[in-house]
Amino acid sequence: MKTTVNPLRSLCTALFAVTMIFATMPVMAQDKAALMKKGETVYKSYCQTCHQANGQGLSTVYPPLAASDYIKSKPKKEIISSVVNGLNGEITVNGKKFNGVMVALPKNYTDEDAAAAITYVLNSWGNPGGVVSVAEVKAARKKK
Numbered sequence: 001m002k003t004t005v006n007p008l009r010s011l012c013t014a015l016f017a018v019t020m021i022f023a024t025m026p027v028m029a030q031d032k033a034a035l036m037k038k039g040e041t042v043y044k045s046y047c048q049t050c051h052q053a054n055g056q057g058l059s060t061v062y063p064p065l066a067a068s069d070y071i072k073s074k075p076k077k078e079i080i081s082s083v084v085n086g087l088n089g090e091i092t093v094n095g096k097k098f099n100g101v102m103v104a105l106p107k108n109y110t111d112e113d114a115a116a117a118i119t120y121v122l123n124s125w126g127n128p129g130g131v132v133s134v135a136e137v138k139a140a141r142k143k144k
């Protein structure tokens, strides 16, 4: 028996697929742009106090976030957890030792704020890039 291919239906399927691809691409780019903008605001209002305007850190007290080999070498999950739950104990960043305390993210900052701020850091000053979702922040908050 001959299988019949409906040319009109194939064409519609192809058109639909192409439309979906082009429709979602700009949305993703917009999402990241919005995250970066929000992240910059959160960074400037909170993180910058310690890590400084260009993420360069401050003497031996606050480690740099700019081109941080610590950020590069740790799983994203761990970075998110450090920011939302806090971090202390000796760490080495770009060859310098730090032994301070970063307190947990204050409660007035939402999961959206945290996702945006970390996305901003990951995509600034020579860091490796990537996007942090609200779901990833929620998951990190649970593991205390």
Ligand code: HEC
Binding pocket: 043, 046, 047, 048, 049, 050, 051, 061, 062, 063, 064, 065, 068, 070, 071, 079, 082, 083, 087, 088, 089, 090, 091, 093, 098, 099, 100, 101, 102, 103, 105, 117, 118, 121
């Ligand atoms: C009150 C000061 C303070 C604030 C505010 C602060 N941090 Fe930190 N942060 C620290 C200290 C101190 C350490 C190192 C902790 C240690 O020695 O174990 C650290 C470590 C880090 C690290 C890992 C080490 C590195 O340099 O790569 C990351 C990533 C980080 N902070 C991101 C952030 C982000 C993002 C924010 C804002 C949401 C933030 N920090 C706000 C003080 C602060």
